[in-house]
Amino acid sequence: MSADSTPQNESFDDGSFHDLVGEALGPIHLSADELDAFVTSLSRRHRNVVRLRREVAAESLPFPVVPVPWYPLGYRCESDQTRPSKELAFAAGDYYVQDAGSLLALAALQADQPDVLKHQVVCDLCAAPGGKATAILEALQNTGFLLANEPIRSRVPALLHNLARTGSDRFAISQMDPDDLAKKLTGCFDVVVVDAPCSGQALLSRKRQSISALSPHQIEHSASRQQRILSAATRLLRPGGKLVYSTCTFAAAENEAQIDGLLASHDFTPETIPSLQPYASTVTNGCYRLWPHRDECAGSFAASLIHGETSWSAKTFRSNKPYKSPVSLNQWFNEPAAPDRYFGSDSSLYAIPSDAPVWVERVATQGPEVAHRTGKVWKPAHAAALRRGTSLSSRQTMDVDDEMAAQYLSGAPIPCSDRGWTVVQYQGRPLGWVKGDRGMGKNHLPTASRFTQLATPR
Numbered sequence: 296m297s298a299d300s301t302p303q304n305e306s307f308d309d310g311s312f313h314d315l316v317g318e319a320l321g322p323i324h325l326s327a328d329e330l331d332a333f334v335t336s337l338s339r340r341h342r343n344v345v346r347l348r349r350e351v352a353a354e355s356l357p358f359p360v361v362p363v364p365w366y367p368l369g370y371r372c373e374s375d376q377t378r379p380s381k382e383l384a385f386a387a388g389d390y391y392v393q394d395a396g397s398l399l400a401l402a403a404l405q406a407d408q409p410d411v412l413k414h415q416v417v418c419d420l421c422a423a424p425g426g427k428a429t430a431i432l433e434a435l436q437n438t439g440f441l442l443a444n445e446p447i448r449s450r451v452p453a454l455l456h457n458l459a460r461t462g463s464d465r466f467a468i469s470q471m472d473p474d475d476l477a478k479k480l481t482g483c484f485d486v487v488v489v490d491a492p493c494s495g496q497a498l499l500s501r502k503r504q505s506i507s508a509l510s511p512h513q514i515e516h517s518a519s520r521q522q523r524i525l526s527a528a529t530r531l532l533r534p535g536g537k538l539v540y541s542t543c544t545f546a547a548a549e550n551e552a553q554i555d556g557l558l559a560s561h562d563f564t565p566e567t568i569p570s571l572q573p574y575a576s577t578v579t580n581g582c583y584r585l586w587p588h589r590d591e592c593a594g595s596f597a598a599s600l601i602h603g604e605t606s607w608s609a610k611t612f613r614s615n616k617p618y619k620s621p622v623s624l625n626q627w628f629n630e631p632a633a634p635d636r637y638f639g640s641d642s643s644l645y646a647i648p649s650d651a652p653v654w655v656e657r658v659a660t661q662g663p664e665v666a667h668r669t670g671k672v673w674k675p676a677h678a679a680a681l682r683r684g685t686s687l688s689s690r691q692t693m694d695v696d697d698e699m700a701a702q703y704l705s706g707a708p709i710p711c712s713d714r715g716w717t718v719v720q721y722q723g724r725p726l727g728w729v730k731g732d733r734g735m736g737k738n739h740l741p742t743a744s745r746f747t748q749l750a751t752p753r
């Protein structure tokens with residue numbers, strides 16, 4: 296089923312299911328009627344919403360939308376017929392498509408605010424596929440830095456793909472167990488986000504979880520893993536830093552109880568987010584919940600905590616030996632005003648701003664790719680074509696109209712008067728590379744970035 300298809304209506308209606316749900320909610324009391332409505336809603340699929348890139352106006356979208364009340368950059372499509380992930384505007388990076396529930400953590404982070412995350416060094420400890428990380432990167436506005444950590448290797452390509460779509464170069468990916476990362480980078484972050492692996496009860500409606508998500512065993516297993524991850528998160532944070540915790544599950548043991556545990560064992564104060572008061576949890580301060588039967592989304596939990604100013608020693612690092620680029624980049628890019636810092640593997644070259652934290656190369660496995668090697672030949676990377684407002688800019692660009700953009704996004708060659716590597720732009724937004732020769736541009740869009748069934752432009 297596609298990300299934006301219509302709700303399903305298979306219901307879970309036997310009494311034992313109600314009992315399991317009630318047990319999972321623990322101290323959170325719902326009246327009998329509300330519990331019924333909640334259980335019914337667990338089998339109803341909610342449509343995804345769009346989260347706008349901050350410079351995109353809702354009025355410019357090619358379909359009518361209504362605002363999501365808890366996150367100013369979130370909008371629902373007015374019509375059930377709209378398929379937001381089939382639009383040219385999506386291909387051009389104007390928005391991200393996700394469940395409205397996942398915007399709660401971004402609201403707790405205040406990622407929509409103009410300056411809250413600017414200049415911050417942020418760790419997204421459980422980052423793939425990047426629903427939060429991409430929003431954080433946009434909120435950094437070409438300042439600060441994001442370390443997106445994802446220990447499950449098979450989930451990293453999607454994360455890298457989504458981070459590249461932001462056009463930012465202020466990120467790196469690490470693939471470490473949180474405890475090992477905390478040993479290396481103690482006290483290095485202003486903000487740590489833990490969007491924790493959980494029993495995923497909110498995914499029941501998407502058929503991405505089975506009823507076992509409600510079993511006490513599954514909840515206990517998830518809760519003890521969350522506790523370990525949170526313990527690492529507290530060590531990654533600098534004194535006075537902010538910890539945002541979120542899940543897509545309803546069990547109190549994985550939500551409020553985790554926050555209660557942190558408040559009891561560490562010097563944290565819950566942060567009150569005034570705009571989230573309508574969603575405040577009834578059992579713990581500073582915790583917020585969305586419910587599928589109340590809020591037209593799959594449901595989620597989020598909390599934001601501020602660490603006390605008690606000091607402990609953050610790790611210090613010596614500067615790295617400069618990594619020499621194995622390929623000359625100025626054949627494709629204008630010389631950057633401030634030289635970038637490079638790191639890489641045999642077949643990939645990554646470039647981050649020179650003011651990125653000095654520890655990046657010690658933990659990063661990937662980052663903003665600028666070139667990759669096939670056989671003996673280095674080529675400019677797709678991610679580098681997508682960069683916006685960073686130090687590297689491509690030497691050649693060409694603008695295309697709707698029709699040519701759709702042709703390019705399908706993977707087909709397009710007419711190109713320039714020779715050599717050229718970035719294709721649609722209404723000022725970069726789409727990818729062509730290599731021009733004798734009037735035609737050979738398409739270098741990676742398969743994962745192609746769109747074969749775009750909606751017809753209106």
Ligand SMILES: C[S@@+](CC[C@H](N)C(=O)[O-])C[C@H]1O[C@@H](n2cnc3c(N)ncnc32)[C@H](O)[C@@H]1O
Pocket residue numbers: 397420421422423424425426427428445446447450472473490491492493520524
């Ligand atoms: C709820 S998902 C994160 C979703 C992501 N933040 C987003 O917004 O797209 C939880 C992630 O944690 C990862 N994970 C699993 N075990 C982990 C662990 N022990 N430490 C950190 N992350 C883990 C999973 O692979 C998964 O990608």
